[in-house]
Structure formats: structure tokens, C-alpha cells
Amino acid sequence: MGQMDGKVAIVTGGACGIGAACASTLAREGARVAVTDVDDAHGEGVAAAIRSAGGEALYLHQDVTQEEHWPGVVATVEGRYGRLDVMVANAGIAIRVPIVDMTLADWRRQQAVNLEGVFLSVKHAVPAMRRAGGGSIIIMSSLAGLRGAAGLGGYCATKGGVRLLAKAAALEHAEHNIRVNSVHPGIIDTDIWRKMAADADAVRRNEPTDIHALSRAFVPLSRAGAARDIADGVLFLASSASAYMTGAELVIDGGIFGGGMRR
Ligand SMILES: NC(=O)c1ccc[n+]([C@@H]2O[C@H](COP(=O)([O-])OP(=O)(O)OC[C@H]3O[C@@H](n4cnc5c(N)ncnc54)[C@H](O)[C@@H]3O)[C@@H](O)[C@H]2O)c1
Known part of the structure; x- marks a missing residue:
């Protein structure tokens, strides 16, 4: 018996990193x-x-920012699997x-994926x-939705935005037994950090991107997180183990938010 037997999930941004681990x-x-x-x-x-591995999955091309893609994605999932129980609104980008120095075009690109994409995920899943x-x-x-991070102002704005969108959505949909919670990863070893480093060639950046050195120095648990660390939290929120949780925040960050940086 699996914890998610009979359930159907969509994971956006599921091709890599945290989304792939969640899927x-x-x-x-x-x-x-x-x-x-x-x-x-x-x-x-x-x-x-x-x-x-013996599981059931399909892949669908979807840009979360394009509203016209959404009805087809949900209809395909319901047509194939008969229902939708879980939405992991995970797709995101980080522009440091x-x-x-930030162009308005970069600001809007990040808002479109991280904030509007999540709004559309909720709107079309409900x-x-x-x-x-x-x-x-x-x-x-x-974590950048809970506290500021220098060089990540645009990203913080999106992640703080979705944190409160989750709480409003939790209130709107509680009467229909739809729970909405947010997850707050700290420093997790995925390609998002390497993509940020690649961007650094184009525009002046002001923070280190070697996440292992950063984590050894600053994370109370002394390591970067793995994508599966976040997936385990997502499983908890998706499953009936969290049946009485909605509008809540699950922080998975090796102790930074609760404990502060090591030094
Ligand atoms: N890795 C970290 O340290 C960290 C920390 C906190 C939060 N997060 C968040 O976790 C989520 C996943 O990040 P990750 O670290 O796995 O990064 P990642 O870059 O490995 O994966 C992100 C995925 O989103 C997809 N994506 C990007 N734009 C998209 C779009 N418009 N439509 C559909 N898919 C799109 C990418 O193709 C990619 O597969 C993001 O929302 C990110 O902001 C990551």
C-alpha cells in the first residue's frame, strides 16, 4: 500500500530538480x-x-505562463486518469x-513564471x-519567500507573493476540502544554481553561487539539501498525513530560518 494509492497528481516544472523528485x-x-x-x-x-520503475506517469509539454495551455493539460489528465487530487505548483526560475541593474523585462519574466504560473496552477486545478x-x-x-536575500529582490517578490496567495487560496477553498500549503526550501542542490551562475556572465552579480561551500559555511546542518528532501515534504502535504493542515508553511532548509546562519 502506497500513501498515494488511487490519487492523481500534476507536477509543473517536473523535468528537473525538485519537481522531478516530487514526481x-x-x-x-x-x-x-x-x-x-x-x-x-x-x-x-x-x-x-x-x-x-513500475509506476504510472505521462509527460505533457506546458509553459505555465500561458493560460491557453491550462484547460488542455487538466482535461488530458482527467481524461487519462479520471480525476485530479494533487497539484504541485513547482515550476520556477531564479534571476539573480x-x-x-535588473531590466523590467527580466523582472516581468520572473514574475510571469513564479507568480502568474502559480496563480494559473491554482485557478485551473481547483x-x-x-x-x-x-x-x-x-x-x-x-526561504526567499520568508526573508530577503540580496541580489534576489525580484525572486523574493515572487516567492513572498505565492506564500500569501497560498493562504488566500486556502481560505477560499477550505469548504470544498481543498487544502493549500506552501513549501519553503533553503539551499537545494539542483540546476537552478548553475543556471543562475550562467546568467552571471551577462550582468553584474553580487553573491556566491557555489552552494556546497555556502552550505558548509552557513547551514546549521552543514550541507546543501537534496531534491528528495523537498519531495518528502511535498509527499507529506499531498497525503492524508497532513489532512488537518491548510494555509501553512513547511520550511525545509537545514535549519537556516529557525536557527539562523551558522555564522
Ligand atoms: N534549488 C533551490 O535551492 C531552491 C530553493 C528554494 C526554492 N526553489 C524553488 O523550487 C522550484 C524548483 O526549482 P529547482 O531548484 O528544481 O530548479 P530547476 O531549474 O532544476 O527546475 C525548474 C524546472 O522548471 C521548469 N520551468 C521553468 N520555466 C518554466 C515554465 N515557464 N513552464 C514550465 N516549466 C518551467 C524548468 O524547465 C525546470 O525543469 C522553483 O520554483 C524554485 O524557485 C528552489
């Missing part, structure tokens, strides 16, 4: 999973790996630029979850 963890526990992303090669790979009799929406925020 395989939910599938391992019995969920049928739709992995969506703009990275088709890796997304197809995640779905194929789940099927090879001091505020005074009707399907109401048809299923309830559900769990898990919004991937960040």
Missing part, C-alpha cells in the same frame, strides 16, 4: 503523475523512468541581479479538484 516520490507511493514542463527531453525522461471531492495544492515558495 517520482509521489509515483513511488502509488500516485498517477502528470509531469509538465517546457524541457521536453528531460520531462519525457522523468515519466519514462517512473514507468520503468541587484535591483538597480475546478477539477472540486469534481474529485477535494485535493491538495502545494505551492513551491522558498
Whole structure:
């Protein structure tokens, strides 16, 4: 018996990193999973790996910022699997630029993926979850949604925004047994850090991106997190183990937020 037997989940940004770990963890526990992303090669790979391991998954190309994609994604999932129980609104990008150097185009690109993409994830998941009799929406925020981070002003604005969107959505949908919670990862070893480092060639940056050195120095648990550390928290919020939690924040950061930096 898996914790997610009979349940159906969508994981946005599921081709890589945290989203891929969430998809395989939910599938391992019995969920049928739709992995969506703009990275088709890796997304197809995640779905194929789940099927090879005996699970059930499909991959759908989806840019979360495009509202016209959403009805088709939800309809395909309901058509294939009959219902929708879990939405992991995970797709995100990080643009590390001091505020005074940030172009309005970069600001808007980050808002579109991280904030508008999450709004659309909630908006289009809710009707399907109401048809299923309830559900769990898990919004991937960040430690940067709980406190400021120099060089990440635009990113902090999106992650703080989705933190409160989750609380408002939790109130709007509680009567329909739809729970909405946010997850706040700290420093997690995924490609998002390498993508940020690549951006650094184009614009002046002001923070280190070697996450292992950063983590050894500053994280109370002395290491960067792994994507599976976040997936385990997402599984908890997706499952009935968290049945009495909504509008809550799950911080998974090796102790930074609660304990502060080591030095
Ligand atoms: N890694 C960390 O340290 C960390 C910390 C806090 C929060 N987060 C958040 O976790 C989430 C996942 O990040 P990750 O670290 O796994 O990064 P990642 O770059 O490895 O994965 C992000 C995924 O989102 C996809 N994506 C980007 N834009 C998209 C779009 N418009 N439509 C659909 N998919 C899109 C990418 O193709 C990629 O597969 C993000 O929301 C990120 O902000 C990560």
C-alpha cells in the first residue's frame, strides 16, 4: 500500500530538480503523475523512468505562463486518469541581479513564471479538484519567500507573493476540502544554481553561487539539501498525513530560518 494509492497528481516544472523528485516520490507511493514542463527531453525522461520503475506517469509539454495551455493539460489528465487530487505548483526560475541593474523585462519574466504560473496552477486545478471531492495544492515558495536575500529582490517578490496567495487560496477553498500549503526550501542542490551562475556572465552579480561551500559555511546542518528532501515534504502535504493542515508553511532548509546562519 502506497500513501498515494488511487490519487492523481500534476507536477509543473517536473523535468528537473525538485519537481522531478516530487514526481517520482509521489509515483513511488502509488500516485498517477502528470509531469509538465517546457524541457521536453528531460520531462519525457522523468515519466519514462517512473514507468520503468513500475509506476504510472505521462509527460505533457506546458509553459505555465500561458493560460491557453491550462484547460488542455487538466482535461488530458482527467481524461487519462479520471480525476485530479494533487497539484504541485513547482515550476520556477531564479534571476539573480541587484535591483538597480535588473531590466523590467527580466523582472516581468520572473514574475510571469513564479507568480502568474502559480496563480494559473491554482485557478485551473481547483475546478477539477472540486469534481474529485477535494485535493491538495502545494505551492513551491522558498526561504526567499520568508526573508530577503540580496541580489534576489525580484525572486523574493515572487516567492513572498505565492506564500500569501497560498493562504488566500486556502481560505477560499477550505469548504470544498481543498487544502493549500506552501513549501519553503533553503539551499537545494539542483540546476537552478548553475543556471543562475550562467546568467552571471551577462550582468553584474553580487553573491556566491557555489552552494556546497555556502552550505558548509552557513547551514546549521552543514550541507546543501537534496531534491528528495523537498519531495518528502511535498509527499507529506499531498497525503492524508497532513489532512488537518491548510494555509501553512513547511520550511525545509537545514535549519537556516529557525536557527539562523551558522555564522
Ligand atoms: N534549488 C533551490 O535551492 C531552491 C530553493 C528554494 C526554492 N526553489 C524553488 O523550487 C522550484 C524548483 O526549482 P529547482 O531548484 O528544481 O530548479 P530547476 O531549474 O532544476 O527546475 C525548474 C524546472 O522548471 C521548469 N520551468 C521553468 N520555466 C518554466 C515554465 N515557464 N513552464 C514550465 N516549466 C518551467 C524548468 O524547465 C525546470 O525543469 C522553483 O520554483 C524554485 O524557485 C528552489
